Amino acid sequence: MNDPVVAKRPAGSGASGAERGVAAAPHASEAPIPPTPEAPETPKAPHVRPGDRIFRGLATGSGVFIVVLIGAIGLFLILQAIPSLGLDNVNFLTSREWNTTDPSNLRFGILDLTLVTVVVAVVALLIAMPIALGIALFLTQYAPRNLARPFAYMVDLLAAVPSIVFGLWGLFVLGPVLFPFSEWLIANLGWIPLFAKGNVNVQLGGTIFTAGIVVAVMILPIITAVSREVFERTPTMHIEGAIALGATKWEVVRTTVLPFGKAGYVSASMLGLGRALGETIAVAIILSTATSSFGWSLFDGGSTFASKIALAAPEFNDARSAGAYIAAGLVLFVLTFVVNAIARSIVAGHKEYE
């Protein structure tokens, strides 16, 4: 503060030390003054500037908006579904019928949709879970240090491929490849209901089996990413301790990484399950529509909640018919909400380890 004042004075104008002192004196006496009134004020009432108030309001408002948004999703879906549910001539929860072509005689039930949705998701999860565990361990413990990042990037790339491309690949490429394998399973293991001959033509490949595999590929990145993050947090001390005791690589993983990351891995899988339940277009493209209802075989066709809605969407002309699909969407929303909430609560319950 003092420097500019001094600098402004013309140099060599015979400014003696005394003169400078005089010049500096009023300044010096000025300087202590402002803090004096402010100092006692600060603890009393911090001055909130209007800019701060507005900005804080905007930020908080955005937070509230998100909370309200989720509520609104539920509310609007319920409001729109109720009239159609009232017009439903069969039991919504236990019927396998789905006929909304005549809005004056709506007959729709979700039992078949629920079963197919859950079976596709579970098949996908059963395939993806062990593989994702392996990849996460590979990326955190086994991969060469300098290659771990590019490898992780490769797995993440799977998430970047749009789901419609996976759907087309599943239908046109994977389905035909799986056909001989499916046929073999039906011929040799057909006595198990799971591998029995289904209600669609296996040759076309549009079975729960194909859909499950494709969805497994699609949920792999999310399970891997979350598990990887948890496994990376394994305390180095634990790992070093195990090594010092003479453990082999696998024993290190089994005694330190896996117990530490178990909860995270389970919740990662739940997140994957949530994705699998809601996967829309890939399933809609792959799964053949079946005329008869789902019979617990992997080689059945049918529809999941999401694929049913997606395929019917272009024909939402009557509010009553659309309401039936919105009711199905509401069930899907609740289903994914519950699964995701459980996944998050598992993570939240283990925050102390982080």
Place this chain on the structure above:
Amino acid sequence: MSTNLADPTRLATPPTFQSVSLPRQIKNGLATALVWGAFLIAVIPLVWVLYTVIQRGFPVVLDGDWWQKSMSGLLARQQGGGAYHAIYGTLVQGLICAVISVPIGIMVAIYLVEYGGRSKLAKATTFMVDILTGVPSIVAALFIYTVWITYFGLGRSAFAVSLALVLLMVPVIVRTTEEMLKIVPDELREASYALGIPKWKTIVKIVIPTALSGILTGIMLALARVMGETAPVLVLAAYAPFINYNLFDGPMASLPLMMVNERNNPTQAGFERIWGAAITLVVLITLFNLLATVISRALAPKTK
């Protein structure tokens, strides 16, 4: 002396841990093989999908018309035509979505990091962002359908699609921005406050610029993800084989919608257009992902 020199060598030979028993070795080897195998298994579909898309789509997009013409006036079985209209639709819908989502997403993240603290609202918001991350795209589309089309009585349009995409994009932006804002050192904020700068200005001029590279990366990644979404366009837009500049009215094409539409076309031309659109979409998304990497490299704060 000579014994002293010899001693360390002798001690350095590990006396007990020389050998690992055979069953343990086998288990270890098996585990290593399985873990490597899991990774290789995951790479197979990736390579396979990309190979399929490139092999079937590449010849189609080599044609200059593909990038410059729409499908206007072409019969379904006629070969040729382009995806200009669909590329336009995809980009415009993504752009509108980004314009709406970016401010909301960043403000929510600012609230969570700078203002929310451990309040109940902050906890509720974090939880709801998590839930929103898991909302299936078809449910997001149905929600916009009920609000936009049923309650407001507005027609299907590109703008409605963008609104549904907002629901899918916001949580991704919140997540990444939140992570980035948390990394910004508190010393920077304190230094700013010490200079008497208001909190909001500190956030806008100090905190956000410091985290900018990460935030932009997050936006690009979110945009890439959103552009490939198909469910919202199915529910909220109708396909048009020509270019439509009106966001609020009339059908508009996008690459996913073009693929769905051409799937019902059993001719060779339809087959070509499906894979042409697929590779175009993958290229577009890869470009955005690459851009994200470039941005994060170029703008990253220099730490050393």
